[in-house]
Amino acid sequence: MDVTMKKVVEASYLTADSAAHYRTILRYFYHQHERMRDFISPEEILEYMRSIAVFADYQEEQLHQQLAQLVKWNNLIARQDMTNAKTVEEYKKKRFRYQSTPYTIEIERMLIVLEKKVGDTFQGSLERSQFDRLLQSLSILQQELEGSLAKKAEEYMRIWEDVFRYFQTIRSSTADYIAYINSEQTDQRMQTEAFLVYKNQFTTYLRDFIVSLQNTSLQIKERLDELSPDKLGLFFDKLVEHRQSIPRLEDVSSSVEEWRTEYLEYWGSLRQWFLGSNLQQSELDVLQWQTNEMIRRMTRYVQRIGERQQHFRSRKNDYLHLAKWFVDTDALEEAHKLSSVVFGAMTIKHLQLDEVSTDNLHTETWEENPVMVPLKPRTNRYREKTKPGSMVSNEEKKRLQREQYLAERKQEQVLIEKYIDEGVIKLSAVSKVEPFVRKVLLGWIGKSMASKNGKVKTDYGMVVKVTIDREKMILLDAEDGTLKMPDVLFTFEGEGESR
Secondary structure: OOHHHOOOHHHHHHOOOOHHHHHHHHHHHHHHHHOOOOOEOHHHHHHHHHOOHHHOOOOHHHHHHHHHHHHHOOOEEEEEOOOOOOOHHHHHOOOEEEEEOHHHHHHHHHHHHHHOOOOOOOOOOOOHHHHHHHHHHHHHHHHHHHOOOOOOHHHHHHHHHHHHHHHHHHHHHHHHHHHHHOOHHHHHHHOOHHHHHOHHHHHHHHHHHHHHHHHHHHHHHHHHHHOOHHHHHHHHHHHHHHHHHOOOOOOOHHHHHHHHHHHHHHHHHHHHHHHOOOOOOOHHHHHHHHHHHHHHHHHHHHHHHHHHHHHHOOOHHHHHHHHHHHHHOOOHHHHHHHHHHHOOOOOOOOOOOOOOOOOOOOOOHHHOOOOOOOOOOOOOOOOOOOOOOOOOOOHHHHHHHHHHHHHHHHHHHHHHHOOOEOOEEEHHHOOEEOHHHHHHHHHHHHHHHOOOOOEEEOOOOEEEEEEEEEEEEEEEEEOOEEEEEEEEEEEEEEEOOOO
16 A cells, blocks of 8 residues: 555544643653653653643543553554562563654654744745855765765765755745745735835845846756766765665665665756756746746835825825916916926827838838828718619529529439439448438438338428338448448339429
8 A cells, every 4th residue: 555545643643632631742752852862751751741730630540541542653662661670560560661753753843843933824035045055065066976986975975965955945945935925915915005114125135036046047057967867877876875884674675776766856856946848847947937026016016005105195286386387487388388298288189090001110100101081070960972873683693593503403313313223222232322412311311210101302302211220230331431320221102293
C-alpha cells in the first residue's frame, strides 16, 4: 500500500478529547529530546504536569492511562526500567521509561513552526541575498566538478545541502510573500488611504528586488546550463558514498538507485525553477511578472485614492483664481483666448471617417486626401429623395429555373428506374449505388416505418411498399463508403394520379 494512503495514527493526539493533556506531555518529551534526554520516567512527567496551574490536580493513574494510549498511537516507546528494581514486587510492576518516536518529534517541530506564524496570513519575504548565496554555492559546485573530486564525500554533501537550503529558502519565502500580497486582507488594506504611508516603502522594496534578481538570475541560469545532469554523475556517486558511510542496521544496498534518482529529481526541480522547459514557463519568469504586476497594482490603487481625494476636495479657491485672471484681461478677444486655453473649445464637432488611407499614426492630418461626407438634416420630417423605378418582369428567370428543376428531377427518376427490376428493387441484388440513390432509398425506408401499411408515395408519383428483412444483413456499397444494414425489398405497386 502506498505510504501516502496510510492513516497517520501518530496525529490522533491532536484531536482527541484530552488533547490538552496529550499535547502538554508530548511537548515536554520534545523539549527533552532537544536537550538530548531520550528516556523520561513517569514520575518526572507527573511532577512537570502538576507544576502547571491548570493541571494541579493531575492524578498518577490518569497519567499511566494516557501514557499507555500514546504508546498505542505510536507516539511513545515504552522501555522497562530494571535498574532501580530493589524487590520482586517492584520488578513485577513493570516500571517503564518512555521515549518519543521520530514521527512525534517531527509533528511537534512542525507545530512549533506553525505556532510562530502570525494569524492566518502568509509571511515570507523577497530576500535578495539568498540569490547571491545560491550563485556562490553553484560556483563552488562547478569548481569542484572541474577538479578531480578528490575531497571527502562529506564535504560534497555539505555543498549539496548549501545549494538546496538556499533554493528552498528562495522558493518558500517568495511564494509566501506573493501569497501575502495577493491575499484578500492585503488587497483591502491597499485600497485604504492608510496605504499611502507605506506606498513608497513597498515599491522601493519590490524594485530593488527586481533589479537584484535580474543581475543575479542570468548568472544562475548560465551555471545551471553548464551543470547538466550528465556532468553530475560522479558528484552523485560521492553523495551516495557519504550516505552509505553512515552506519545503519538496515540493508541499504537496495536504496542506492533510489538515492541517485532522488538527487536527480532534486536537481531537475532546481533547473525547472530557473530555466523552465519547452512545455512550461520557468518559475523565475513567473516571479518577475508577479512582482511587476504588484507594482502596477499598487500604482493603480494610489491613483484611485488620489482621484477619490481630488473628487471630494473643494475647488473654490481654484475657480476664484481663474476668475481673477479673467478680471485682469483688458479686451474681450483676450478673454476668449484665455477661455480656449483653460476650458478648451466650447462647440466642437467630431467627425469620424470610415475610410482611412494609411495606418501610419505619425501622418499629419494635412497630408491626408479629403473625404466628402454628406450631412443629413437632423429633423423627423426629412426624407431622402427617391426616383420612381419601373417594374421588372422575372418570368423568364422563373421559367428557366423551373425547367432546370424539372430536368434534374427527371434525371434523378431515370437514375432510380435503372435499379428497378420487374417492378422491385432488392438491395441484396444491387452491387453498387450512387450516394444520391442511397439517400433516396433510406428516405423511403424512414417514411415507411412511420406508415401503418409500409407504403410510401414518392416524389415521382409512384407508390412503393417497403419490406425490411431484419434477419438478413447486407453491405450497401457506394462511391463514398459502405453501409451495413438489413436487406430491404422495394415493391412498386402503381403510379399516383399526378403521374
